[in-house]
Amino acid sequence: MRSTHFIPGYLPKQERRMILGRKYRQQLQDNPVTVNVADEEVNLEWLDREKDIPNRTDLFHRAIDLMASTNNWTNLPSLLTGLKHSGAKLEEKALGKTVRKAASAGRIGIIIQCLQQSSNTGLTLRHDEVLQNVLWALHSTPQLxxxxxxxxxxxxxxAANQIALLLETPEHNPCIKTTKNHILRPNDPRRRPEVLALFLELAAVYSWKFQAGRDSDGKVGTYTARLLSILSTSHPEARQLRGSLTPRKSGPQREMLMGVPLWHGLSLAEKILGQQAGKKEGSVSSLSTEQFELMTRVREDYESGLRLLAETLQAEKPKEGSYGEQALRWWRDCVRD
Structure with a gap:
């Protein structure tokens, strides 16, 4: 991949024409040419377009599978950078697979490193497959x-805080045109329920399990208020109509993977913030009576929906390692004490 894709991608137009043009083949053999590529002296070698240059996507998948089998992800930033400079355009699913495999190996840090270098690596949260798999990885690690x-x-x-910061930049958020533009638009990823739900879930579990149920930094209250605001904006009928916010049924596996963090976060937030009910401390985590009622209603609706989805999935007897089996584990492992 280095000699057939990366180096040609870095070469100026004239040198690239030399290694790919048939009329230069003999010339390069008789008069070798050396060029400087990324501070390295490289001998130009003629390449047969049909025989010497394998499919980049196939090579990429093989490289990712090799990294997964050896659990060595150190070269991922270099691989993505080389592919980007070579002009390769990887499909979103391929990038999502990369995130999923690296996260499964406990290497979400290398993914965030690639995201922070998106101008070089091309890995961005603008890709829905990338964002979704990052969110699932941040949930799965402590859940396991x-x-x-x-x-x-x-x-x-x-890691979630780093993702939140990246979503404030144009490189990762298509709704931000400049670094000074922080207006939340309807399709802004910062307004997506699954994004806010993940942030709330992590903050709520930490407060409940390791802070004696105290919302010490106010994050549980803040994320809860934001999530409820988004849900009521997206579903204005939710303030009156009970049952309107049950998970959609486009697919049990995906619906559970999307819905469990939201229910989990709200169920713990209800306990944490309920302890503060009636107190007038001016805390940033306090909710109004109307917000608390909406939180309870949404939590109950999602719980009913998720129970039905779990029954559907259990009846299908999903295979170990499948999305269905993963969804059931997420639901089973929620903190309920």
Whole structure:
């Protein structure tokens, strides 16, 4: 991949024409040409377009599978950078697969590194597959530890904060045109329920499990208020109509994976913020009576919907490692004590 894709991608037009043009083949053999590529002296070699240049996408998948099998993801930023400079345009699903495999290996940090270098790597949260798999990874890491490992949970919280910062930049948010534009638009990813739900879930579990149920920094209250505002804006009937916010049924697996963090976060927030009910401390985490009632209604509606989806999935007997099995584990492992 380096000699057939990366180096040609870095070459000026004339040198690239030399290694790909048939009329230069003999010339390069008789009079070798050396060029400087990224501070490295490289001998130009003629390439047969039909025989010497394999499909970039196939090579990429092979490279990712090799990284996964050896659990060595150190070269991922270099791989993505090389592909971007070579002009390769990877499909969103391929990028989503990359995030998923790296996260499964406990390497969400290398993914965030690639996201922070998006101008070089091309990996961006603008791609829905990337954003969704990042969110799922931030949930799965502490969930697989039974939500009982404080260090693991703090690691996901830190990563979530980094994702939140990236979503404030034009490189990762199509709704932001400049770094000074922070107006929330209807399709802004910062307004997506699954994004806010993940942030709330992590903050709520940490407060409940490791802060004696106290919303010490006000994040549980803040994320809850934002999430409820978005839900009531997207579904204005929710303030009166009970049952209007049950998860959509486009597919049990996806609906559960989208809905569990929202229910989990709200169910714990209800307990945490309920302890503050009636107190007049001016805390940033306090909710109005109307907000608290909406939170309870949404939580109950999602709980009913998720129970039905869980029954549907259990009847299908999903295979181990499938999205269906993962969704059921997410639901089973929620903190309920």
């Amino acid at each position: 530890a039974g939500w009982a490992n404080e260090e693991t949970l703090l690691h996901s919280l830190k």
